[in-house]
Amino acid sequence: MYEMIVIGSGCAGSTAAIYAARASLKPLVIEGLEAGGQLTLTTDVENYPGFPEGIMGPDLVDRMKQQAQRFGATYRHGAVTRADLSSRPFKLWIGDEQLEAQTLIIASGASARWLGLPSEQALVGHGVSSCATCDGFFFRGQPVTVVGGGDSAMEEALFLTKFATDVTIVHRREEFRASKIMLDRARANDKIKWITNATVTEVADPEAKAVTGLKLRSTANGKEWDHKTSALFLAIGHVPNTDVFKGQLDLDEQGYIVSHGGARTNIPGVFHAGDVEDRVYRQAITAAGAGCKAAMEAERLLEAEG
Ligand code: NAP
Numbered sequence: 129m130y131e132m133i134v135i136g137s138g139c140a141g142s143t144a145a146i147y148a149a150r151a152s153l154k155p156l157v158i159e160g161l162e163a164g165g166q167l168t169l170t171t172d173v174e175n176y177p178g179f180p181e182g183i184m185g186p187d188l189v190d191r192m193k194q195q196a197q198r199f200g201a202t203y204r205h206g207a208v209t210r211a212d213l214s215s216r217p218f219k220l221w222i223g224d225e226q227l228e229a230q231t232l233i234i235a236s237g238a239s240a241r242w243l244g245l246p247s248e249q250a251l252v253g254h255g256v257s258s259c260a261t262c263d264g265f266f267f268r269g270q271p272v273t274v275v276g277g278g279d280s281a282m283e284e285a286l287f288l289t290k291f292a293t294d295v296t297i298v299h300r301r302e303e304f305r306a307s308k309i310m311l312d313r314a315r316a317n318d319k320i321k322w323i324t325n326a327t328v329t330e331v332a333d334p335e336a337k338a339v340t341g342l343k344l345r346s347t348a349n350g351k352e353w354d355h356k357t358s359a360l361f362l363a364i365g366h367v368p369n370t371d372v373f374k375g376q377l378d379l380d381e382q383g384y385i386v387s388h389g390g391a392r393t394n395i396p397g398v399f400h401a402g403d404v405e406d407r408v409y410r411q412a413i414t415a416a417g418a419g420c421k422a423a424m425e426a427e428r429l430l431e432a433e434g
Pocket of ligand 1: 276283363411
């Protein structure tokens with residue numbers, strides 16, 4: 129029986145673990161399928177306070193984990209496959225193994241969104257990717273395409289210019305959601321080409337088990353055309369990892385946890401932290417702050433209960 133289990137090991141989960149461990153709660157952190165969270169898929173983090181020269185994303189989360197372990201947090205591999213939040217202690221399963229905890233901090237984050245095309249799904253790992261830092265290297269000397277219009281799309285495109293002959297950004301609108309600084313950087317890079325007002329309707333060629341091109345459709349007039357490329361990188365946002373809590377926790381229509389004030393969910397003793405609830409800010413620093421709040425609220429609850 130644990131006093132606290134933290135689900136997720138990104139910025140939110142590890143910050144919660146640091147605070148809980150320092151409060152002697154001996155938290156167990158279940159790392160999840162993407163251990164370390166979204167920062168493990170990024171390169172330089174330039175906006176996390178305290179690192180004026182920037183820090184590599186994987187390095188930052190690894191340091192947080194070490195900090196939590198130093199105070200007695202335990203990390204274990206695996207992902208929660210089932211949860212019963214109907215009474216305390218709360219029950220979680222990792223496959224057949226059952227765990228129990230007095231408090232839970234859900235910091236399971238969000239995962240990359242896909243377009244949902246059958247041809248796209250058939251080619252994941254064969255030229256279709258949601259992680260330029262993981263897979264960009266494989267497309268050295270080839271043309272690649274990034275879909276999306278946010279900061280992630282700009283970041284991925286800029287990173288890919290290190291390897292690719294050219295990088296085409298395909299975006300479904302004329303205006304970009306990306307911040308001005310990221311957009312300006314991408315616009316200043318000669319290797320980046322732009323196709324706006326277009327969506328991907330098909331990825332070729334699942335039979336060849338490789339990406340050879342895309343079918344694009346104009347959102348203005350519906351016309352379709354072929355676009356040659358060797359890889360497709362998706363940067364179209366994220367979906368929260370809350371499937372195992374459906375029907376138990378209050379979730380909004382997109383699956384994000386609905387906050388009941390502070391770090392509280394609708395179930396006393398279950399707290400949220402980070403991108404699993406935050407659909408607005410989604411930053412490393414806000415996730416870390418949310419992890420801190422969740423741990424402090426859980427600690428106060430346990431203390432009040434004696
Ligand atoms: P985002 O800001 O939500 O942008 C997602 C983009 O994908 C939007 O341009 C959206 O188009 C497009 N999109 C969504 N669904 C689509 C679909 N089915 N087909 C085609 N396009 C689709 O997500 P993000 O870029 O991942 O950024 C998330 C957060 O992380 C933001 O707060 C961002 O600032 C932050 N971030 C910061 C940095 C940095 O500062 N270095 C780097 C990466 C991310 P519409 O615009 O038309 O909706």
